[in-house]
Amino acid sequence: MQALWQKYKSILAYLFWGVVTTIVNLASYQWLSTGLHWNFEVATVIAWFLSVLVAYFTNKVWVFGSHYTTVKAFVVELIQFFFYRGLTLLLDMLIVYIGVSLLGFRSPLGQFIVKIIDNILVVIANYVFSKWLIFKSNEKMMKK
Structure with a gap:
């Protein structure tokens, strides 16, 4: 059982935090569009931004365990995360x-x-983007 947990730990954590991120997205959209009566396009963009921000920090810390030692590494990782999430928004x-x-x-x-x-x-x-391009590529950059 321990071997299975170790094998699938990051996927299970990713799915759990994905549910949390989805709740943030839906709740913030609902609050902005219905509660504050903001335009639905504006509410969508702000909700997407907030949920991607939550996803970044939860993925970084609890899913992929990414550690950075410099401000530059942090900024690069954050920009990459938002860039790839922007690509999947276009795919969506x-x-x-x-x-x-x-x-x-x-x-x-x-x-x-x-x-x-x-x-x-x-x-x-x-x-895939997070595991093999964002958090993995920054491990190489941080070693430099």
Whole structure:
């Protein structure tokens, strides 16, 4: 059992903190758009920014255990994280556009199915970017 835990610890932590990040995104969007009556596009961008910020620190500390020794390493890692999350935001928008506009999944159920498929692909892409490009590449930079 211990061997299985060690093998899948980062994936389980990633999924747990992903749920927390999703809650931050949804709650902040709801509060800004409904509670404060802000424009939904503005609320979406701010909610995305807040959730990516939460994701960065939780992934850094509790998922990938990234440690930096300089301000430069921290800034590079933070910029990379936001850059790759921005790419997956574009992927998110593209998948929804294809599913809803091009393939015609316009019903509420159809859109929900597209969004589930979309989220699965985005979560996988975010994990790959984080594990092999963001936090891994900074280990090399910090050794210099």
